[in-house]
Ligand SMILES: O=C(O)C1=C[C@@H](OP(=O)(O)O)[C@@H](O)[C@H](O)C1
């Protein structure tokens with residue numbers, strides 16, 4: 001464990017560049033490993049979660065290497081040609097690696113054991129086991145459909161048409177990836193849109209993929225099997241989920257004025273910006289452009305007086321990982337913020353509803369926990385008291401970074417039990433924070 005107290009700071013000023021998008025980075029490695037020939041990836045997130053994906057693809061025959069200049073070069077094996085891994089696939093803390101790779105392997109004639117850390121081993125895999133079993137894969141999981149599990153892929157797999165019972169890009173992607181090596185057409189019906197990086201990237205790699213949007217907004221996504229993927233040059237845009245910590249920090253620390261460069265603004269990911277603006281946050285887009293087929297801009301954020309709001313539950317999928325840090329913004333706002341429809345937060349790296357309720361209460365915020373969200377009575381812009389005891393982060397990087405941000409806007413600081421999980425998605429977080437925001441003691 002690596003505990004640390006995050007102390008109040010002076011204004012956050014300057015420019016920063018957040019690391020590459022985690023979702024796109026996982027998919028860049030996986031799809032490159034399935035293309036025949038050499039793909040080159042720049043801006044890849046070198047966080048532990050993505051490194052777990054890279055190691056898994058290597059163990060199944062792909063050549064995945066980092067060059068000195070930071071470019072990743074992947075020589076893929078071709079769809080259908082992954083090799084049997086010799087050792088269990090260690091997914092670490094990463095739900096995305098686990099669920100997407102289960103999908104990929106489900107239509108390959110392989111057997112693989114998936115293992116993960118204590119947090120990942122509590123997370124439900126039934127949501128992917130169910131459709132992948134329909135496709136012919138055979139999965140023996142631990143009690144409750146959890147890791148460790150053994151997956152035996154089907155050859156040939158059976159194409160299915162599957163309506164998603166939960167709004168999950170991971171489940172959608174698992175089925176589409178399985179569909180690549182399945183004869184015929186595999187369809188996912190998505191009543192509530194979730195992040196669409198898999199669809200965009202599969203098309204970019206040359207897969208035959210169609211998306212039809214029905215009158216009520218339901219998306220019907222179909223991928224053709226026996227796919228041949230072509231190697232690509234990929235430039236990964238900055239991760240909006242990582243940017244969110246600095247957006248909120250800039251909004252709540254008095255006097256702050258920051259520019260966060262190169263932030264991905266795909267509409268299926270940008271809900272937090274909409275909500276923070278609706279709360280009164282000053283967030284300005286500078287130089288909108290395209291990077292790697294995704295909309296990107298630099299974001300200028302300035303300290304703002306925030307007001308509590310009712311967050312539309314329909315926005316949840318477009319900001320699902322940003323709720324912990326949104327709760328911190330709400331704790332500093334004027335008035336009450338109500339969030340609903342967030343049951344999915346209970347099955348992330350930790351139960352993010354319960355864990356954030358406890359952490360914010362420990363830091364002096366007034367919070368009510370409900371089954372599907374939090375009600376938060378803001379401080380009206382006053383600093384939080386901060387924590388006496390240590391906040392438990394339960395191996396959850398987003399809890400750790402959210403409470404670090406809360407510490408910046410507190411009197412006594414916030415002590416968290418373990419900073420190590422931050423490296424799963426944002427290894428440079430603490431260094432960047434230190435550069436922008438000297439602690440008050442040091443001013
Ligand atoms: O597809 C992805 O890359 C992700 C999808 C989301 O998970 P769910 O599909 O479980 O909602 C998100 O929370 C996760 O961080 C990344």
Ligand SMILES: C=C(OP(=O)(O)O)C(=O)O
Pocket residue numbers: 049093094095096097321348349398425
């Ligand atoms: C939920 C997350 O990731 P994963 O599901 O990949 O562990 C996250 O990064 O917040």
